Amino acid sequence: MPTSAAKSPQPPLAEGHEQVRVRFAPNGEMPCPAFITRTVLYSWLFARHYGGTFILRLDDTDVDRQTPGTLQSYPDALRWLGLHWDEGPEVGGGFGPYRQSERLHLYREAVETLLASGHAYRCYCSPGRLAEVAAAARRPGSRHRAYDGRCRQPARADIEAAARENRAPAIRLRVPDSGAITSIDLLRGPVTVPVSQLSDFVICRPDGWPTYHLTVVVDDSLMRISHVIRGIEGLSNMAPQAVMHRALGLEPPLYLHHPLVRTPGFTIGDRFLPTGDLLYVDELRRAGTPPQAVVNYYGLLGYGDGDSREIRTLDEMVEGFDYTRISRKEFVNQSLPKLAWMTRTYLRSAAPTGFVEEIITERLTGAGVSRQAAERLACRAAPVLRTRLSDADEILDLLDFAVRDPRGRSQEPEAALWAKAAVAALADGEDLVATAKELAGGDRDAYGRITRALLAMLGASGTRLPLRDCVAVLGRDEALRRWRRHAA
Structure with a gap:
């Protein structure tokens, strides 16, 4: 019999930290996609497995990349998935605020510190010149950096031109002139980047807004983040962030980069944002997908611990979590059929009955049924439908006969006799x-005709539900009422 994976040993903690502190920090570039469940879940499981703290932080300072209104989809998604945070928005904690736009004074202080120490400088280059330098760096075979360091010793002409144009300077971090930057990834080991591949990067824009490499380093340090768990696209961020940590005299956290989820039509566009047929958490919620199925599916995608069980509770996932079992590939493929299978499995057995009742109630009220009537019907229908549902879109079709009360009438000549027998059977318990089988006298064809007639008089002709389940959905009293109407 398969058993859960043994609890893995405690990994080393980042220097200067007494406990595991892991954060999830969405930036709102898109509504919460379903594949982000893996990043959240790995961070959450890591924190829970090692007795640490899971922090939610909203990284909302890169205003050009945000889609208005999308950032709130992330805390909403975490709540729905059951991955609650220990510190963060709506919860509080000792290291807030947990929204970057409320921490601007901290970034300004860091910028002033870097300017004073000579690790940063003001860049007066015009947008036109910066575009030319960047274009030269992109040419095939070019050895030019994305920025050539011109303003390390700014020309008076550039300063004067910026003043005439009322153009504020950007602030750039000075990267080392030679050597290499080596950072450690918990899955992949040392990752080395020659500094020739880096250029002095902007840490504060001319409009005063800080950039990602500054804010993430300042916040991770001040919030005492011990481990950063993110997708493999974050590997390219380790080197510039290491430069930033050194310039500020801070110890970096430990990093773990897991594979990206490849979806149908998947491509990697600018800034490693995936495109294609993306699936969003809110779509899954509206479809009636049990959140436990989503967590279960993404938790096992690209994770192999030798345990053959497909269905696992969160407690089991916490107990057996071993980050060394995460795939070291660049990508893992999302399988919508496997997610659909997981959904059916949870709806039919693992999801709480109350959840099935809730999604039935939501669909019925959305179709115009009163809340009170929908709740009564959902209570009767949930035990019947949960064994047949693939997703919530099937609910209205399956329950149409119960909602409409159509005055269907059987065309079979024996209908009145069968109806009276059915009424008597139900009335006598x-x-x-x-x-019905007794009336058929063992004749399978006759039994089929009797059943069809009884279903027709219930208004359930053509339903996928068998007779016994239709009666259970309607309830004994309503079934009797419909039959008596036709038997009269």
Whole structure:
């Protein structure tokens, strides 16, 4: 019999930290996609497995890349998934604020410190010149850097031109002139980048807004983040962030970069943003997908611990979590059929009955059924439908007969006789199906005609639900009412 994976040994903590502190820090470039569940879950499991703290931080300072209104989709998604945070928005904590736009004074202080120490300088280059330098660096075979360091010793003419144009300077961090930057990834080991591949990068824009490499280093340090768990696209950020940590005299956290999820039509565009047929958490929620199925699916995608069980509780995932079992590939493929299978499995067995009742109620009220009537019907229908549902879109079709109360009438000549027998069976508390079989006298074709007639008089012709389940959905009293109407 398969058993859960053994608890893995405690990894080394970042120097200067007494406990594991892991953060998830969305920036709002897109609504919360389903594949982000893996990043959140690995961070959450890591914190829970090692008795640490899981922090939610909203990185909202890169205003040009944000889509208005999308950032709130992330805390909403975490709550729905059941991955609650220990510190962050709506919760608080000792290292707030947890929204970057409320921490601007901290970034300004860091910029002043870097300017005073000579690790940063003001760049007066015009946008036109910067575009020319960047274009030269992109030419095939070019050895030019994305920025050539011209303003390390700014020309008076550039300063005067900026003043005439009322153009504020940007602030750049000075990268080393030679050598290499080596950072450690917990899955891949040392990652070395020659400094020739780096250029002095902007840490504060001319409009005064700080940039990512500055804010993330300042916040991770002040919030005492011990481990950063993110997608493999973050590997390219380790070297510039290491330069930033050194310039500020700070110890970096430990990093773990997991594979990206490849979705249908997947490509990597600018800034490593995936494109293609993306699936969003809110779409899954609206479709009636159990959140436990989403967590279960993405938790096992690209993770192999030798345990053959497909269905696992969060507690089991926490207990057995071993980050060394995460795939070292660049990509893992998302399988929507596997997610659909997981959804069906949870709906049919693992999801709480209350969850199934809730999604049935939501669909019924959305179709115009009163809340009170929808809740009563959902209570009766949940045990029946949960064994048949693939997703919530099937609910209205399956329950159409119960909602519409159509006055269907059987075309079979024996309908009145069968209806009276059915009424008597239900009224006496007898088994309706057994009564129908007795009427058929062992004739399978006759039993089919009896069943079709009884379903028609319930208004359930063509339903996928068998007779016994239709009665269970309607309830004994309503089924009797419909049959009596036709038997009269």
